[in-house]
Amino acid sequence: MNPLKVSVCEANKEINRIQLAILTWGNASQVDRELGVFAIKPSGVAYKDLTPDMIPLISLETGKKVEGDLNPSSDTPTHWHLYRAFHEVGGIVHTHSPHATAWSQARMEIPCLGTTHADSFYGPIPCTRPLTAEEIQSDYELNTGKVIAEHFIRSGLNPLEVPGVLVSAHAPFTWGKNAMDAVTNAQILEEVARMAISTRTLNPEGPVAEPYLIEKHYTRKHGKDATYGQPQQEKQS
Numbered sequence: 729m730n731p732l733k734v735s736v737c738e739a740n741k742e743i744n745r746i747q748l749a750i751l752t753w754g755n756a757s758q759v760d761r762e763l764g765v766f767a768i769k770p771s772g773v774a775y776k777d778l779t780p781d782m783i784p785l786i787s788l789e790t791g792k793k794v795e796g797d798l799n800p801s802s803d804t805p806t807h808w809h810l811y812r813a814f815h816e817v818g819g820i821v822h823t824h825s826p827h828a829t830a831w832s833q834a835r836m837e838i839p840c841l842g843t844t845h846a847d848s849f850y851g852p853i854p855c856t857r858p859l860t861a862e863e864i865q866s867d868y869e870l871n872t873g874k875v876i877a878e879h880f881i882r883s884g885l886n887p888l889e890v891p892g893v894l895v896s897a898h899a900p901f902t903w904g905k906n907a908m909d910a911v912t913n914a915q916i917l918e919e920v921a922r923m924a925i926s927t928r929t930l931n932p933e934g935p936v937a938e939p940y941l942i943e944k945h946y947t948r949k950h951g952k953d954a955t956y957g958q959p960q961q962e963k964q965s
Contacts, residue, residue, distance in 0.1 A: 732760050733783040736767040739907035743823055744775035748914050754823035755801040758907035759811050761818075764788045768807055770798035788812070802869060809873025810903065814880075814887045819907035821914045824899040827921035831855065832894040838917075838924050839936045845920045846937055846945035850889035853917060854879055858896040876901060889950070892917045 739756035743749045752775070757768035765785045773782060784796030791808040793800055801807075807820045823829075831838050831853075838853040840846055845853075856879045863871040876893050879885070891913045892902035902913040927934065949956040 729780050730767075730783075732758060732763075732765075732767045732785075733780040736769065736783050736907050737778055737780040739819065739821070739911050740769045740778055741775050742908065742911050743821060743914065746911075746915055748821075748823040748825045748911075748918060749775075754821070754825075755803055755807075756819065756821045756907045756911060757801075757804075757807045758819040759788060759817075761788065765794060766807065766811060768804055769801050770796070771801050773798065803872075805867070805870035806873040806876075806901070809870055810876060810901070813873070813877035814903065816888055817903040818905045819910040820901060820903045821907065821910040822899065822901050823914050823918075825914065825918040825921075827925055828894065828900040828918050829898075830925065831921050832899050833897055835896045837894070838921055840942055841924055841927050841934070842937050843941065843945045844923060846942040847949055848913065848916045848946075849892065849920070850886075850946045850950075851942065852936075853890065853892055853894060853920070854883065854885065855894040856896050872898070889946070 736756060736758050743754050743756060748754060752772055755769040757766050759766035765788055767783045767785050770782050770784055782798055784793050784798055784800045786800060786804055786808060787794045788811060791805060803822050810820055811817060832855060835855055837855045840852050856875045859871055859875055872895055876895065880887055887903065891904055892900055894900050900917055902910050902917055904910040904913050947953060
């Protein structure tokens, strides 16, 4: 069995298992840049019914299906554009998880209010501009990817440091080194979104986390000077 398809099948089942997506309200994909393809959930297939052999493969060059009997997710053009724009990303997840989607529908970024957020996202989780009527009517899903990439470029954001985004009036996308890593970031984003709603309910005018606190918590888990966790053990000969 194709390991890329297996990984993507498992990631899609996981977003349903941890309740980030109900019905068929989400999708996960993973890219193999050496082979020039990515695998993604087929459109409209229930998570419980999903098997690796159902997973279609998409050309990274053209965005067209190159293998599989089923139609790929309707969000495939968004994933395709993000893989081409964010060259170090290996997996992408899209959900309609409720708290993150609430921020998207409010058209608000999620401010970095504390250390839980800062451990995984280096600053606020951004919200894109709304798509125009022309963008929606012409090539909606592709333009969604373009609006996400546009926001990161215009704002000078590193997608590896901010592994997720809220699409205005839509829902979140996250990414990571592979599909399951992107699922983890989707889970973190949803929890951070829930906490931020609670925090703003308690204190609507409360401060955001100080820059030096964000710096401390992010860099102790990420980058060359990270100290969190256990050191890598050398393999025994």
